[in-house]
Amino acid sequence: MSSNSINLTLKVWRQPGQTAPGRLETYPAENIPTDASFLEMLDIVNERLTLKGIEPIAFDHDCREGICGMCGSVINGRPHGPEKETTLCQLHMRHFHNGDTLVIEPFRARAYPVVKDLVVDRSALDKIIAAGGFISVNTGQAPEANSLPVPKENADLAMDAAACIGCGACVAACPNAAAMLFTSAKISQFALLPHGRPEAAKRALAMVAQMDAQGFGNCTNHKECEVECPKGISISNIARLNREWLKAALVSKEKIPA
Amino acid sequence: MQLDAKIPAGPLETKWDKHRFDLKLVSPANKRKFEIIVVGTGLAGGSASASLAELGYNVKTFCIQDSPRRAHSIAAQGGINAAKNYPNDSDSIWRLFYDTIKGGDFRAREGNVYRLAQVSNLIIDHCVAQGIPFAREYGGLLANRSFGGAQVSRTFYARGQTGQQLLLGAYSSLMRQVAAGRVTMFPRREMLDLVLVDGQARGIVVRNLITGEIERHTAHAVVLATGGYGNVFFLSTNGMGCNVTAAYRAYKKGAGFANPCFTQIHPTCIPVHGDYQSKLTLMSESLRNDGRVWVPKKEGDQRPPEQIPEDERDYYLERIYPSFGNLAPRDISSRAAKLMCDQGKGVGPTGRAVYLDFADAIKRLGKAEIEARYGNLFQMYEKIVAQDPYKTPMMIYPASHYAMGGLWVDYNLMSTIPGLFVLGEANFSDHGANRLGASALMQGLADGYFVIPNTINGYLAGTRFAEVTDSHEAFKESEAAVDAQVKRLLNIKGKRTVQDFHRELGNIMWEYCGMGRTDEGLTKGRKLVAEVRAEFWENVNVPGSHTDFNQSLENAGRVADFLEFADVLLADALARRESCGCHFNEAFQTEDHEALRDDENMCHVAVWEYAGEGQEPIFHKEPLVFENVKLVTRSYK
Numbered sequence: 001m002s003s004n005s006i007n008l009t010l011k012v013w014r015q016p017g018q019t020a021p022g023r024l025e026t027y028p029a030e031n032i033p034t035d036a037s038f039l040e041m042l043d044i045v046n047e048r049l050t051l052k053g054i055e056p057i058a059f060d061h062d063c064r065e066g067i068c069g070m071c072g073s074v075i076n077g078r079p080h081g082p083e084k085e086t087t088l089c090q091l092h093m094r095h096f097h098n099g100d101t102l103v104i105e106p107f108r109a110r111a112y113p114v115v116k117d118l119v120v121d122r123s124a125l126d127k128i129i130a131a132g133g134f135i136s137v138n139t140g141q142a143p144e145a146n147s148l149p150v151p152k153e154n155a156d157l158a159m160d161a162a163a164c165i166g167c168g169a170c171v172a173a174c175p176n177a178a179a180m181l182f183t184s185a186k187i188s189q190f191a192l193l194p195h196g197r198p199e200a201a202k203r204a205l206a207m208v209a210q211m212d213a214q215g216f217g218n219c220t221n222h223k224e225c226e227v228e229c230p231k232g233i234s235i236s237n238i239a240r241l242n243r244e245w246l247k248a249a250l251v252s253k254e255k256i257p258a
Numbered sequence: 259m260q261l262d263a264k265i266p267a268g269p270l271e272t273k274w275d276k277h278r279f280d281l282k283l284v285s286p287a288n289k290r291k292f293e294i295i296v297v298g299t300g301l302a303g304g305s306a307s308a309s310l311a312e313l314g315y316n317v318k319t320f321c322i323q324d325s326p327r328r329a330h331s332i333a334a335q336g337g338i339n340a341a342k343n344y345p346n347d348s349d350s351i352w353r354l355f356y357d358t359i360k361g362g363d364f365r366a367r368e369g370n371v372y373r374l375a376q377v378s379n380l381i382i383d384h385c386v387a388q389g390i391p392f393a394r395e396y397g398g399l400l401a402n403r404s405f406g407g408a409q410v411s412r413t414f415y416a417r418g419q420t421g422q423q424l425l426l427g428a429y430s431s432l433m434r435q436v437a438a439g440r441v442t443m444f445p446r447r448e449m450l451d452l453v454l455v456d457g458q459a460r461g462i463v464v465r466n467l468i469t470g471e472i473e474r475h476t477a478h479a480v481v482l483a484t485g486g487y488g489n490v491f492f493l494s495t496n497g498m499g500c501n502v503t504a505a506y507r508a509y510k511k512g513a514g515f516a517n518p519c520f521t522q523i524h525p526t527c528i529p530v531h532g533d534y535q536s537k538l539t540l541m542s543e544s545l546r547n548d549g550r551v552w553v554p555k556k557e558g559d560q561r562p563p564e565q566i567p568e569d570e571r572d573y574y575l576e577r578i579y580p581s582f583g584n585l586a587p588r589d590i591s592s593r594a595a596k597l598m599c600d601q602g603k604g605v606g607p608t609g610r611a612v613y614l615d616f617a618d619a620i621k622r623l624g625k626a627e628i629e630a631r632y633g634n635l636f637q638m639y640e641k642i643v644a645q646d647p648y649k650t651p652m653m654i655y656p657a658s659h660y661a662m663g664g665l666w667v668d669y670n671l672m673s674t675i676p677g678l679f680v681l682g683e684a685n686f687s688d689h690g691a692n693r694l695g696a697s698a699l700m701q702g703l704a705d706g707y708f709v710i711p712n713t714i715n716g717y718l719a720g721t722r723f724a725e726v727t728d729s730h731e732a733f734k735e736s737e738a739a740v741d742a743q744v745k746r747l748l749n750i751k752g753k754r755t756v757q758d759f760h761r762e763l764g765n766i767m768w769e770y771c772g773m774g775r776t777d778e779g780l781t782k783g784r785k786l787v788a789e790v791r792a793e794f795w796e797n798v799n800v801p802g803s804h805t806d807f808n809q810s811l812e813n814a815g816r817v818a819d820f821l822e823f824a825d826v827l828l829a830d831a832l833a834r835r836e837s838c839g840c841h842f843n844e845a846f847q848t849e850d851h852e853a854l855r856d857d858e859n860m861c862h863v864a865v866w867e868y869a870g871e872g873q874e875p876i877f878h879k880e881p882l883v884f885e886n887v888k889l890v891t892r893s894y895k
Contacts, residue, residue, distance in 0.1 A: 055802045062497040064537045068328045116807040130437040134430035135389045139309040139707045142387035149398025159391040
């Protein structure tokens with residue numbers, strides 16, 4: 001681990017609240033260790049702002065291990081920054097150069113109102129899950145775990161889809177602000193497992209309807225979501241969602257929710 | 259303070275069944291008349307909220323994050339234990355029970371731990387039915403792997419993301435109940451006080467973290483599932499938001515705090531590399547299945563690892579603990595790493611690291627197999643350290659990870675305050691002085707899915723409740739106190755940031771109350787913590803206002819509580835006149851530097867009662883009774 005440091009200029013979106021107007025403010029970020037993560041860089045800048053009497057930049061974060069999905073901002077136009085399959089907390093400053101200017105903005109989408117600065121409200125994603133992103137099993141009802149074998153290939157594909165951390169970067173990356181990658185990952189996980197089949201039709205129709213109701217856009221195959229997804233969720237899940245939805249709409253007895 | 263553990267009489271195997279039969283029931287029609295508050299949405303809180311709502315209770319669930327899917331259970335990597343014995347390697351409920359009791363260095367209750375082992379199998383059944391994509395064999399059946407502190411393979415896993423998958427399972431069940439209208443979800447709320455009416459827990463006061471409003475919420479019972487206090491060390495593997503505030507404020511309202519000095523230091527974390535660092539990252543213990551831990555035999559050997567020949571390496575875990583080798587339990591592995599570094603054999607730029615080497619495993623199994631087993635962990639390591647662990651050994655060092663201590667609870671998981679239940683890492687109940695790997699997920703889900711839905715009935719059915727609304731005097735007083743503290747923090751306008759104080763506290767705790775403790779150091783630690791605490795209230799700088807989203811203010815309240823709680827932790831460490839599990843007082847050790855227990859005088863749970871501001875906490879003890887296992891010196895040699 002080398003311990004070099006670099007100087008940067010930050011242009012950060014500052015917005016006091018949901019209805020207040022926002023603007024880009026410029027702050028110097030000097031002597032930033034290249035081994036620091038992007039969020040540790042923001043910590044350093046915030047410590048300095050606080051001591052200067054300026055309110056620190058609000059940003060969401062928690063685990064700082066790339067798994068909780070809480071962090072995320074747009075860095076120079078790219079959600080979670082320039083590195084592939086990386087959350088902001090796992091992006092290290094060694095990927096930037098001395099003298100760089102970084103424009104840091106919140107995830108932007110109609111369904112994500114800004115709470116403050118870089119913090120947005122992503123509760124619309126929870127509502128999509130509440131609409132059908134579950135298997136209806138009460139505690140105590142389950143049969144013995146090995147009573148239903150699952151082909152390893154399907155289990156692995158389900159795990160690939162289940163790796164979604166719900167950060168919502170896919171929406172911020174999409175020109176239509178669609179939540180198709182997020183929704184399709186959950187639908188795929190359950191569609192691939194025998195335990196999820198009984199409710200598959202109902203789930204596909206309900207989650208897609210809720211996605212529309214929350215104000216997310218439609219998928220027009222730009223594939224930006226897949227490029228920016230920190231967990232490498234594949235858009236083949238969107239194809240699977242489309243198949244599940246069509247099957248449900250055309251041949252099942254389930255109705256599309258109003 | 260009365261400490262009645264309420265362990266049912268009779269043989270271990272029948273205690274839980276008998277207890278469930280003896281507990282009063284609440285009829286289905288009456289369940290909807292009760293309101294239950296659950297604070298926290300990790301494995302314990304999420305599973306409890308879902309299960310209680312499925313039974314028909316009205317549940318109000320609170321979390322500090324923007325969504326209940328984000329609690330730090332999500333970061334657990336390696337797996338979850340259960341006594342299924344699928345590999346046919348002689349596992350059983352009894353063996354899981356025994357391993358857990360022994361792993362905890364005989365400082366946990368037999369009754370609780372046996373129940374944990376009993377329900378472990380139900381957890382796996384339930385999680386599979388929820389659609390959790392556990393690892394499977396080619397035949398389509400569930401796969402297992404081994405973990406520290408056990409000689410059987412009983413750990414179920416979903417790549418290196420088991421915690422995430424189990425948490426998302428609990429979250430999906432919780433969201434299903436939200437949609438059904440049986441759970442009301444309150445995200446971005448922080449519990450700042452517990453409200454007691456007639457001595458019963460009847461509600462909480464929270465701060466809405468977006469608007470800054472102080473809110474009052476009433477209930478017939480309050481369930482805390484607010485996690486552990488590892489962040490008292492500042493640098494830890496915990497999430498940045500993990501804190502002791504809810505538990506500590508319940509302690510100040512009369513809940514006993516048990517064994518606070520039992521803090522787990524995890525052996526395999528990425529070492530500290532700079533003073534700007536905000537947290538330490540865990541590398542799953544599962545890596546020790548195939549990785550070999552070593553240091554150079556020669557002190558101060560600066561050569562890069564590939565230039566150190568085989569016969570000049572000390573695979574010290576394999577040498578000292580031949581029967582468990584690299585799978586020795588966490589406390590033992592951590593202390594061994596510290597010992598090597600103290601002897602000058604540490605590696606890396608700071609000399610505070612040891613190697614975790616996969617070269618042999620790659621030779622034996624091939625790179626593809628290692629990638630399949632640990633790919634995401636290797637990727638994470640490379641991102642942080644910028645070195646390729648397929649080519650050069652990982653460097654690791656112990657870090658604060660988990661709190662075995664927590665609020666005292668009886669067999670029903672009820673604290674010393676009637677109506678206040680505590681689940682998961684926030685309670686003290688099952689892991690004694692050291693937790694084994696893959697047991698935290700098991701305990702969190704056992705408490706939430708299978709214990710609390712049974713035991714809370716007994717309390718609700720057997721208790722008389724006065725009519726309480728949120729305009730009750732107790733709520734008004736509580737809100738006023740919370741509001742006053744918030745404003746006091748903002749009005750200090752000192753010269754040091756909240757994080758600066760937190761870091762200083764963490765340095766003191768790591769230095770004087772980390773892996774090696776002495777009476778002298780602990781006493782000095784208490785004095786230093788008192789000084790930092792005094793300065794905090796004179797000189798902290800909390801910018802912004804209390805009427806909007808203010809993360810500095812949130813942290814200031816949490817650090818204020820850590821500064822008080824740290825003293826209870828240090829006092830507990832001083833009072834435990836032995837070494838056991840994670841607690842290693844250098845005055846109590848064998849010739850080989852192993853922990854030396856004192857079963858005659860110290861075989862108890864230490865429980866601390868709040869005595870008022872600036873007062874010494876009051877010490878109580880619950881004797882531990884062992885009827886089924888013999889207390890032996892814990893040996894992994």
